[in-house]
Amino acid sequence: MESLIVIFHIIIAIAIIALVLLQQGKGADAGASFGGGASQTVFGSAGSGNFLTRSTSVLATLFFVTSFSLAYFAKEKATGLVDQGLPEVQEVQVLDTEAPVVEDAAQGSEAPVID
Numbered sequence: 001m002e003s004l005i006v007i008f009h010i011i012i013a014i015a016i017i018a019l020v021l022l023q024q025g026k027g028a029d030a031g032a033s034f035g036g037g038a039s040q041t042v043f044g045s046a047g048s049g050n051f052l053t054r055s056t057s058v059l060a061t062l063f064f065v066t067s068f069s070l071a072y073f074a075k076e077k078a079t080g081l082v083d084q085g086l087p088e089v090q091e092v093q094v095l096d097t098e099a100p101v102v103e104d105a106a107q108g109s110e111a112p113v114i115d
Helices: 002-022 028-033 049-083
Strands: none
Touching: 002 049
């Protein structure tokens, strides 16, 4: 079931990208008002804006629904792993200790000092 939703989710995402790329920008309406050839469009003289906008809204809603369902499946899978005996993640307290101070090599060491 989860893999079917993932496939459907990817198809919806590609369709949203295609619909957004098909839509015209806000400035494209100005050219159509001065005889931009609206009668030659596929969707008629009303233009394609309304159809593409509604299609994008429907696909965006489906995208959110599939996203929430995939999140639900991921949560169920995560709680199922805890039920199978895997240990839960516990916080580890780090004690506040001072780091050891390294003495100067030139004072008490026989190692050569490089200048």
